[in-house]
Amino acid sequence: KQEVTQIPAALSVPEGENLVLNCSFTDSAIYNLQWFRQDPGKGLTSLLLIQSSQREQTSGRLNASLDKSSGRSTLYIAASQPGDSATYLCAVKGASGGSYIPTFGRGTSLIVHP
Amino acid sequence: GAGVSQSPSNKVTEKGKDVELRCDPISGHTALYWYRQSLGQGLEFLIYFQGNSAPDKSGLPSDRFSAERTGGSVSTLTIQRTQQEDSAVYLCASSWGLARETQYFGPGTRLLVL
Numbered sequence: 712k713q714e715v716t717q718i719p720a721a722l723s724v725p726e727g728e729n730l731v732l733n734c735s736f737t738d739s740a741i742y743n744l745q746w747f748r749q750d751p752g753k754g755l756t757s758l759l760l761i762q763s764s765q766r767e768q769t770s771g772r773l774n775a776s777l778d779k780s781s782g783r784s785t786l787y788i789a790a791s792q793p794g795d796s797a798t799y800l801c802a803v804k805g806a807s808g809g810s811y812i813p814t815f816g817r818g819t820s821l822i823v824h825p
Numbered sequence: 826g827a828g829v830s831q832s833p834s835n836k837v838t839e840k841g842k843d844v845e846l847r848c849d850p851i852s853g854h855t856a857l858y859w860y861r862q863s864l865g866q867g868l869e870f871l872i873y874f875q876g877n878s879a880p881d882k883s884g885l886p887s888d889r890f891s892a893e894r895t896g897g898s899v900s901t902l903t904i905q906r907t908q909q910e911d912s913a914v915y916l917c918a919s920s921w922g923l924a925r926e927t928q929y930f931g932p933g934t935r936l937l938v939l
Contacts (some may be wrong), residue, residue: 742924742925743924743925745927745928747930752935753932753933754829754831754916754930754931754932754933755916755918755928755930756930757927757928757929757930760927762925800867800868802868802928804924804925806924810881810883811856811873811875811881811923811924812870812873812881812883812884813858813870813928814870815867815868816867817866817867818867
């Protein structure tokens with residue numbers, strides 16, 4: 712059974728810092744890994760999707776990497792801003808057993824203070 | 826175009842009542858997922874639909890939960906004889922396919938069972 716772990720669970724930083732959020736998974740047979748942000752009381756917003764054949768994806772100040780063999784992904788946020796404050800979730804879509812059920816981590820709660 | 830919409834946004838009900846939650850996916854998306862997010866818990870998969878295939882119901886927690894998708898578009902999640910432990914945010918997501926495509930989430934329905 713796929714297990715997804717996100718470290719740290721919470722993070723509080725001053726504005727302007729570069730951040731690394733970590734996601735690890737136990738089964739490397741995956742279709743893709745997707746990073747989301749969730750604002751309080753809201754649904755999930757997709758940030759980046761990395762296919763199993765890819766090593767990284769970039770969007771603006773965000774860069775996500777994937778090392779499938781070691782079961783790890785990192786989300787790098789450059790020059791953090793207060794508007795980046797949210798919970799960041801990673802989800803792994805497994806390719807074992809003919810199922811297409813994503814497994815989500817518990818998230819990293821990020822606060823960026825001015 | 827319009828994103829995924831869900832209704833109602835909030836629902837308060839009494840224990841033992843039935844509730845129906847609705848999800849309107851992005852037009853043309855063939856895959857539709859339902860998840861549950863409880864306070865302090867991660868996202869829990871409930872069920873997914875893909876086109877005309879039989880849904881994967883493996884995540885439904887009990888036979889009080891059911892879902893249908895009419896005409897390959899709108900989906901309804903029904904919870905019969907609600908219990909207090911059913912209180913959670915119910916999230917719907919849609920995508921072009923099951924395996925490699927980005928999931929787009931709705932804002933969720935917040936269910937409170939008194």
